[in-house]
Amino acid sequence: MIKTDILIIGAGPTGLFTVFEAGLLKLKCHLIDALPQAGGQCSELYPKKPIYDIPGFPEVLAGDLTKNLLEQSKQFEPGFTLGERAETVEKQEDGSFIVTTNKGTKHQAPVVAIAGGLGSFEPRKPLIANIGSFEDHGVEYFIKDPEVYRDKRVVISGGGDSALDWSIFLADIASEVTLIHRRNEFRGALDSVEKVQELKSKGKINLITPAEVINVIGDGKVEGVVVAQSQHIEKEFIVETDHFIPLFGLSPKLGPIANWGLEIEKNAIKVDNALDYQTNIPGIYAIGDVNTYPGKLKLILCGFHEATLMCQSAYKIINPGKKYVLKYTTVSGIDGFDGSRKESPKAVVKAIN
């Protein structure tokens, strides 16, 4: 059981900044995220895109913002459960909550802050009627352990960075890699495209374009895929394979949180914006893009504000009756949980003669 003060669901910008604000109040945080890395949409969807409306940053790349937020909160030593989706919440007799992930990891905290953005990122599955029955029997939407594919035949479909990068990576591991894409053109980093070209010339990647996988065949496990060679030239054939990995990107879904008994409106969680962004369940807050209230704006900067007010309210739940006044970091500096201290340099008092 992982125990913490504030359990944050979602490690995007709002969740990461919560760690900092909570740390100023000497509250420890742990974050759960379905993605294998922190940053949420900023790392998954648009790491290379500049953002222009973060106060104090005339321009910052989404990926750099994530890096900065991790750096800003690192002295408060947040814990992370990454690559797992928060599945259930159970209220305990002592008022705390136990949140369990899809992999069974349990977390306990007196306060839960849902900073889940648009939801957890789920793979976009190709529209192949029987694909569901082959999931985990040769059809995988994520590559978790490349060793699974050693000396196996693999078919990857997709035309973006992940399809290109994994084709390159698996070319050295799998016995056979086939990359299938609907177009002749790929969109991805230039060097990935060139590398695939090179591996194709060397016969290490079998490239089929423009084409699409339209069916999966096999008895209990994947034995091959049916490929249609573009719509204009009617030609179908079977490629024998042990694994079929469709990589068509991820799309966010609110997912299991929708069943937690929270008041939901327009795919977002209703909160009390007059006070502290608490949901209809006391002790569970929702901050950032995942919440809604009159006048809500889905902006990173609004998430930061909501996180800050939420932490003040969480402090009162965790430390009932304890006196507290807001302190400025310019005055009191920052005492990290790792023993570090940051403070403004003392002014020099010296006579000028």
Place this chain on the structure above:
Amino acid sequence: MDEQDINIKITDRDGVVHEVVAPTDMAMNLMEVVRSYELAPEGTIGICGGMAMCASCQCYVLSDTELPEMQDDEDAMLAEAFNVKDNSRLGCQIQMTPAMEGLEVELAPES
């Protein structure tokens, strides 16, 4: 209706046709018009915010309106999207200009 407004027809994912008025002076795109009229549930359209990176605003163009030319990023995204047809476009890449008067589109299924 202000003089800079245009009329467009949008068929939602349930097949209901909506005739809406869109401003041309607010730098709005078709995806944002759909959201402003709430013709698709929040969280199911415009997920990437309009960067041609998610295809959640894919639509089929039904009228013969002359549309802005497709840029490389939109073309590449549609190459990876599902339910794509010859008349597919991303709503976020269609700016509301006077030239879009009379545009008719149907929203593609959610995927």
